[in-house]
Amino acid sequence: MGIIRAAVQSVSGGLADQWLEVYEPGDMGDRTVFTRGVRTRKGENVKGTDDTVSNGSVIHVYDNQFMMLVDGGKIVDYTAESGYYEVDNSALPSLFNGQLKDAVKESFQRIRFGGQTPAMQKVFYINLQEIKGIKFGTRNPINYFDNFYNAELFLRPWDLFH
Numbered sequence: 001m002g003i004i005r006a007a008v009q010s011v012s013g014g015l016a017d018q019w020l021e022v023y024e025p026g027d028m029g030d031r032t033v034f035t036r037g038v039r040t041r042k043g044e045n046v047k048g049t050d051d052t053v054s055n056g057s058v059i060h061v062y063d064n065q066f067m068m069l070v071d072g073g074k075i076v077d078y079t080a081e082s083g084y085y086e087v088d089n090s091a092l093p094s095l096f097n098g099q100l101k102d103a104v105k106e107s108f109q110r111i112r113f114g115g116q117t118p119a120m121q122k123v124f125y126i127n128l129q130e131i132k133g134i135k136f137g138t139r140n141p142i143n144y145f146d147n148f149y150n151a152e153l154f155l156r157p158w159d160l161f162h
Contacts, residue, residue: 021057025065025125035133037067037123051123059085064129080128088105 010040023037037059039050053059053069062065062083069077069087079085 019063020054023057023059023123027062028062028065028125028127030129031131033127035051035125035127037125051120051122051124053087057087059087059123060086060124064127066126066128068124068126069121070124072119076121122152 017158022040024040025036026035028035059067059069061079062081065082065086066080067078068075077087092143144153145151146153
């Protein structure tokens with residue numbers, strides 16, 4: 001019975017993952033350096049597997065952002081150009097992207113993993129704009145030689161230890 005249940009779950013999960021997704025950055029405030037992409041759930045696909053990005057999905061990249069598409073811990077694509085980025089090298093094929101044969105094959109591959117996909121893709125964003133007011137520091141001053149002024153400087157944050 002376990003194999004039949006895994007087969008049913010792999011087919012239903014495979015069909016739910018066929019929908020194309022739209023990703024946007026999570027909380028990208030003026031103090032955020034790094035955030036994860038979140039899937040917008042505005043369509044019919046509410047049962048798709050988390051941490052999967054189907055071929056043909058769209059990732060929104062805004063000004064002063066760097067987007068990385070990570071597949072199993074490996075960066076497979078990236079861009080810093082603002083606009084819409086269409087995924088074309090995902091490990092998850094989509095029948096909505098004209099890959100019916102590959103999508104059916106991937107659905108049946110899930111049976112070996114108990115009905116779940118072994119693939120994991122994530123979208124990450126890095127904020128490229130200047131972030132002011134970041135507090136840093138050490139107890140001892142940091143030695144720094146400035147070639148422009150030809151002088152040795154000692155850097156210490158003023159507001160942390162005074």
